[in-house]
């Protein structure tokens with residue numbers, strides 16, 4: 195019999211109970227014991243749901259208090275030495291300090307989990323002697339068994355991927371780190387075997403990215419040692435997000451099953467399976483239900499894949515599962531009561547995806563009673579959905595887009611010619627100071643929006659509230675002495691959701707939350723149809739803010755690639771086509787802002803790097819169309835209009851030249867959480883456009899000292915041209931509280947003044 199399995203369940207809870215409990219604990223409103231009790235209840239309810247859905251292999255240890263990579267570091271005693279820690283189990287307080295910073299110590303770096311909008315906490319290996327602090331998978335297994343009688347499948351971040359994701363060691367030390375940590379993994383697995391655990395899932399997503407012969411030696415070493423540690427445990431070596439590299443070698447490791455993504459990378463995986471076969475003693479765990487998108491599975495299509503696989507592996511050697519952890523999709527469609535039925539009928543979130551996994555498994559096992567009905571229902575749903583008018587504007591839109599693409603997408607003048615014109619028009623000083631766009635989305639701001647949405651406030655009341663917030667923050671910015679101001683984004687729920695709500699072709703879930711980092715969640719909009727520009731989206735608030743000050747106010751838009759990458763997108767058009775549709779709509783907004791007298795327009799593209807395909811041969815085409823989409827959005831403005839962009843929380847070192855090709859007059863990039871590592875890249879490659887490297891981490895409540903920022907600025911000015919350098923925080927300030935925001939900005943301005951003075955002194959010598 196084939197088995198059904200799940201790789202991980204969303205931890206946030208159907209009503210974001212998880213987020214709320216954790217944030218209450220942080221705010222000192224929930225005792226630690228109560229936090230543990232509430233999170234345990236959430237965890238158990240998720241196990242019950244998966245049991246009720248009929249999943250055979252239910253994951254345990256996929257739950258987390260913040261992030262699964264941080265959990266692994268905590269289990270292995272990898273605590274940065276700047277925090278006080280004397281060994282043993284990492285306390286809840288310390289765990290959160292590593293993630294969020296303490297009063298006097300910066301947090302660990304946070305970066306994107308492969309090509310997703312989920313952020314993990316980067317393990318820091320410098321000066322660490324690892325130790326097994328507790329066996330977390332064992333505790334999770336025991337809990338599921340004792341409380342619910344569930345024979346869970348512990349999920350463990352594989353040692354190879356864990357080391358690859360960490361920092362604080364030289365490349366040649368990678369093998370030594372594998373050796374240092376292997377005994378701890380060995381012990382974890384031995385203890386699981388002693389407990390009678392049958393299946394263990396080792397997540398090794400790094401195996402879908404290119405890895406060397408030397409890496410393969412380490413992978414072999416790890417899985418041979420683990421097989422020796424626990425010969426009775428059936429190890430699933432799990433990959434996802436793309437087709438696996440070196441299938442022919444991995445399949446011969448001493449593992450029970452190889453887990454492959456059967457959606458993203460199906461082609462690459464099936465080609466390797468066909469070319470190399472599957473040894474008779476191995477199982478294939480195949481991810482046929484898309485864990486990265488929210489569309490209902492087309493069951494017959496997925497089943498065709500199973501038929502192909504059955505030519506290589508008998509059904510009893512197949513495990514059917516989602517393509518990756520369901521962490522990346524919302525919990526359940528059942529809470530969506532506002533969506534048009536025709537759209538709701540083609541959606542599947544985590545719970546519905548589990549049903550699809552079970553339907554496919556049952557069909558394979560010859561238990562097909564409800565199969566035909568499910569297939570027919572799906573076909574009818576898609577037929578109605580495809581007939582929607584908004585899904586059928588694409589040809590007309592493409593004609594307009596093609597015309598623009600053929601025009602070449604270049605600004606009227608080169609950067610060297612237009613930048614002095616802009617500086618002159620805007621009267622900018624040396625090292626202009628600015629922020630990234632958002633100011634604190636306080637409880638009051640959220641509550642105001644909630645009242646308006648519920649109809650308790652009229653639109654006039656809500657608009658007046660937003661205007662007051664803009665007034666207050668324009669005044670603060672003037673008092674602080676910032677050079678380029680922003681309106682603060684108070685009217686926006688989220689930088690992507692807000693635009694989606696105003697463009698045609700999008701629809702919105704009421705409760706489709708997905709974890710982005712820590713307790714922060716996003717509600718990705720759904721691009722279900724062709725994207726159309728309906729009316730100005732940001733002009734009212736931007737023009738209002740500009741009317742309150744003589745200093746320039748930057749217009750603030752989210753770029754086409756970021757809107758696309760942070761939305762759930764339709765599957766019948768290429769991402770390139772969707773990106774151009776978005777760019778074409780945003781171009782109209784850029785022009786509306788410019789016509790209204792706004793002289794600086796920022797088009798944020800923080801998600802460009804995150805969306806970079808994991809396979810090298812797909813990267814250039816992606817970057818090419820991303821650059822074209824950005825230029826399509828921005829290239830039509832006057833020479834005097836300054837275009838900014840912003841990027842954050844990714845490693846941009848490998849795409850500096852693509853960033854250059856976007857031809858934005860100024861880019862602000864997050865740098866400080868990685869302690870200035872990006873700066874070093876500019877020693878190797880020049881950047882000759884305007885640039886601001888973030889001078890302080892905005893994800894921590896900690897207020898950085900003037901001297902700290904001064905030294906970051908000076909470090910940057912050793913490699914970047916002062917005449918092109920801007921001063922700004924790492925990212926938007928929406929997640930911060932007001933007092934710390936004002937205090938940090940005050941210090942940033944003081945640091946800038948000090949550096950300006952030193953530059954002036956140096957120039958006068």
Ligand SMILES: CN1c2c(nc(N)[nH]c2=O)NC[C@@H]1CNc1ccc(C(=O)N[C@@H](CCC(=O)N[C@@H](CCC(=O)N[C@@H](CCC(=O)O)C(=O)O)C(=O)O)C(=O)O)cc1
Pocket residue numbers: 311635637640641643644686687688689690691710711713714715716717760800843925928929
């Ligand atoms: C900049 N980043 C972003 C990413 N992705 C995005 N889609 N958006 C981003 O800004 N990725 C990379 C980075 C870092 N990631 C994030 C992700 C999420 C947040 C964040 O602050 N999230 C908020 C939720 C934001 C939101 O939509 N808020 C709604 C209110 C929703 C709500 O909770 N309502 C309450 C009622 C309100 C009340 O009465 O008080 C409820 O329903 O119970 C809004 O503003 O209207 C979060 O809190 O998780 C930041 C960076």
Ligand SMILES: N[C@@H](CCS)C(=O)O
Pocket residue numbers: 630631632689750798800840842925926927928
């Ligand atoms: N303008 C946005 C960018 C975040 S990446 C903000 O300031 O929040």
Ligand SMILES: [Zn+2]
Pocket residue numbers: 630800840841842924925926
């Ligand atoms: Zn940002």
